[in-house]
Amino acid sequence: MHSGSEGAPARKRSDARRNAATLLDAAAAAFVESGVDVPVRSIAARAGVGVGTIYRHFPTRADLIVAVYRHQVEACAEAGPSLLASSDSAYAALGRWVDLFVDFLVTKHGLAAALQSDDAAFESLHAYFIERLVPVCDELLRAAVAAAEIRADVDAYQLLRGVGNLCVGAENDPRYDARRLVELLLAGLRRS
Known part of the structure; x- marks a missing residue:
């Protein structure tokens, strides 16, 4: 039995x-x-x-790299709802979450060479990243729109791509302050 x-x-x-x-x-x-x-x-x-x-x-090293990447994606994804519940405003929660996302991107860019290799272990990571983080960003954006704190024409995927693009190369240039540019991007979302 x-x-x-x-x-x-x-x-x-x-x-x-x-x-x-x-x-x-x-x-x-x-x-x-x-x-x-x-x-x-x-x-x-x-x-x-x-x-x-x-x-x-x-x-293998590839197993460790994949696990680190997934662990950090999960930590970033799980932070969204708790920041929304504990922040003074949805916009503040969005700002704190994007700050965590920027921290994640710095690490991800440190892993970029490995992630761009031909190793089959890395193939699904980008899809995993999108699948886990876009919905969290969308939830934060919708809450800020509902609170009339930001404009309504913001797409989560576009925002994450924009933040990602602002972070490219930041770790190699001490004169480039990606975090400051991301702050300006978020400020541009505010309703006037």
């Missing part, structure tokens, strides 16, 4: 999920600081785990 749970994937324990999140945060920070070719031992030291732990979770 079967228990009904055979063949179903086991859910990770909460401590295992926390450990994986700590490891992914450490890897993301190491990627930003030193690039995706940073030695695994440096990531392990930063995360406070052994090298074997990283390889047990992520057998």
Whole structure:
């Protein structure tokens, strides 16, 4: 007789999920600081785990890069509703969320060379990014429009593309302040 749970994937324990999140945060920070070719031992030291732990979770560097990217997309996506619930205004929530998105883009651009490789592991990441973040941005925009704080002719995909384009190359030019230009873009959404 079967228990009904055979063949179903086991859910990770909460401590295992926390450990994986700590490891992914450490890897993301190491990627930003030193690039995706940073030695695994440096990531392990930063995360406070052994090298074997990283390889047990992520057998290849591509697996680790994909996991970091997805982890950061999820963190950005999950922040939208909580910012909307805790901010003084929908426009303020939108601004804080776009600021998180800019932080994400800086890391993503640090991963750009890996993401543009021919590795099949990276093929679905752009679609995943769009699928998870456009709806969150759309929810924030709709709330700000409903509150009469911003103009109504703003499309979430276009806004994310615009912010992304303003962030291109920001990490390589200390004179270029992408965050300031993104602030100006958001200010341009305000209703006069």
